[in-house]
Amino acid sequence: MSYNMLKTEEGQLNAIFAYFGSAAQHAQYFEAALGKFLLVYNKLTNSALTLDVFEALDQKLQRKTMGTLLREFKKYVRISDSNVSRCLELALEKRNFLMHRYFLEVEHKLGLKKDRLSLLTELVQIGSLLEQAAALIGGMSVAFSTAMSPKAKNVHSEEKPLFSMEIILPDEKP
Numbered sequence: 001m002s003y004n005m006l007k008t009e010e011g012q013l014n015a016i017f018a019y020f021g022s023a024a025q026h027a028q029y030f031e032a033a034l035g036k037f038l039l040v041y042n043k044l045t046n047s048a049l050t051l052d053v054f055e056a057l058d059q060k061l062q063r064k065t066m067g068t069l070l071r072e073f074k075k076y077v078r079i080s081d082s083n084v085s086r087c088l089e090l091a092l093e094k095r096n097f098l099m100h101r102y103f104l105e106v107e108h109k110l111g112l113k114k115d116r117l118s119l120l121t122e123l124v125q126i127g128s129l130l131e132q133a134a135a136l137i138g139g140m141s142v143a144f145s146t147a148m149s150p151k152a153k154n155v156h157s158e159e160k161p162l163f164s165m166e167i168i169l170p171d172e173k174p
Contacts, residue, residue: 031095
């Protein structure tokens with residue numbers, strides 16, 4: 001986006017719609033990352049999972065709401081860092097706001113330049129949060145897959161982790 005674009009009302013409105021689209025894209029990546037994590041979890045913890053059952057589970061997960069996916073995720077994952085947990089919760093809140101109420105609540109702000117510019121800032125922040133949440137879940141999925149790998153028992157890293165998570169395996173459910 002060029003600075004010149006932001007000099008006109010039309011350019012500002014176009015930027016708002018573009019950043020809304022970008023934030024919505026990150027929301028979909030966050031949702032997809034949650035679904036993928038749950039598929040990986042089911043695949044790695046359920047040795048009886050056939051391809052047909054796996055594909056049916058994938059279809060079932062695609063029809064779940066974002067909140068349902070996050071609640072399902074939390075059944076199996078405990079995160080040590082409250083900031084990470086809060087990031088995921090806030091990402092869900094912002095995603096729901098974006099998808100269900102954003103333009104209804106900000107419509108009155110589209111008429112003033114200062115308000116349009118604040119809307120741009122807000123959309124950039126929401127997009128960044130959703131991108132971060134998707135990356136966190138994606139990283140957790142990779143970490144879980146790696147930890148469940150037979151080779152993982154011999155791997156020791158000197159790197160300090162950013163946070164830890166505890167995965168509840170099927171035979172450990174309370």
